[in-house]
Amino acid sequence: VEKLLSGKKILIMGAANKRSIAWGCAQAMLDNGAELIFTYQNERLKKSLLRLVSNEERLVECDVSKDESIAQAFATISEKFGKIDGIVHAIAFAKKDELAGDIMNSSREGYALAQDISAYSLIAVAKYAIKLLKNPASIVTLTYFGSERAIPNYNVMGVAKAALEANVRYLARDMAKYGVRVNAISAGAVKTLAVTGVKDHGELLRISEERTVDGKSVTTKEIGGTAAFLVSDLSTGVVGDTIYVDKGVHLI
Numbered sequence: 497v498e499k500l501l502s503g504k505k506i507l508i509m510g511a512a513n514k515r516s517i518a519w520g521c522a523q524a525m526l527d528n529g530a531e532l533i534f535t536y537q538n539e540r541l542k543k544s545l546l547r548l549v550s551n552e553e554r555l556v557e558c559d560v561s562k563d564e565s566i567a568q569a570f571a572t573i574s575e576k577f578g579k580i581d582g583i584v585h586a587i588a589f590a591k592k593d594e595l596a597g598d599i600m601n602s603s604r605e606g607y608a609l610a611q612d613i614s615a616y617s618l619i620a621v622a623k624y625a626i627k628l629l630k631n632p633a634s635i636v637t638l639t640y641f642g643s644e645r646a647i648p649n650y651n652v653m654g655v656a657k658a659a660l661e662a663n664v665r666y667l668a669r670d671m672a673k674y675g676v677r678v679n680a681i682s683a684g685a686v687k688t689l690a691v692t693g694v695k696d697h698g699e700l701l702r703i704s705e706e707r708t709v710d711g712k713s714v715t716t717k718e719i720g721g722t723a724a725f726l727v728s729d730l731s732t733g734v735v736g737d738t739i740y741v742d743k744g745v746h747l748i
């Protein structure tokens with residue numbers, strides 16, 4: 497039977513384990529008939545990902561802090577799989593000591609690192625992916641409400657997410673000539689490895705859940721559902737946007 501994403505090849509970047517938002521996206525896309533390829537940051541994360549995806553052929557190394565690694569990853573993907581229909585970019589990083597206390601205490605290096613991995617990496621990925629993406633194609637990234645509001649301890653990552661959302665708009669403008677759409681999902685807080693870097697993340701997760709319309713946090717599968725929509729042809733009119741998938745937390 498024909499499904500929403502039948503015949504679509506999607507690259508998933510940032511699946512570390514079964515709690516990862518990238519993994520929720522992968523599940524929603526598999527359910528809808530997509531063929532998936534995954535990138536992992538390093539050997540340690542490859543081992544972790546192999547517990548979820550047994551077909552090692554479909555796993556490609558990509559450390560977004562290095563241009564050579566991104567170039568190599570896209571060369572490998574092109575060689576093995578040919579052209580692709582979409583990319584999910586679910587990658588961010590900041591040092592633990594930057595995700596605590598007053599933002600005045602952030603360091604120049606810590607600020608730059610958060611920007612590099614969490615915001616610039618979308619541009620770097622887009623740059624190397626252009627030749628590999630079909631026309632039409634779709635890129636989806638993951639952001640958080642800390643880009644718009646001053647969330648406790650989120651600090652440099654909030655600033656990086658603001659930059660990421662701006663990158664989405666500029667990339668959407670400039671990739672349109674290649675038939676590539678670019679959008680972001682502003683996801684509600686979910687307990688993943690990345691969140692545990694934020695000081696008092698337990699409190700952040702508790703308050704976020706409390707502020708949903710029904711008292712239940714969004715699931716990674718629900719976030720994945722919107723990602724599946726955004727890489728599908730149902731969303732061809734959605735360009736350069738940030739869509740909340742947070743069970744209404746941003747309303748209150």
Ligand code: NAD
Nearest residue numbers: 510512516517559560587588638639640685686688689690
């Ligand atoms: P996660 O820890 O499961 O995923 C983060 C991923 O980033 C990991 O797979 C890690 O390997 C990857 N990564 C970090 N540095 C990298 C590098 N140099 N090269 C390649 N990959 C690198 O956590 P997650 O919460 O699923 O995070 C995915 C995305 O969702 C992030 O952008 C995060 O900011 C965003 N997000 C998370 C939440 C939340 O509450 N968890 C909410 C909104 C948005």
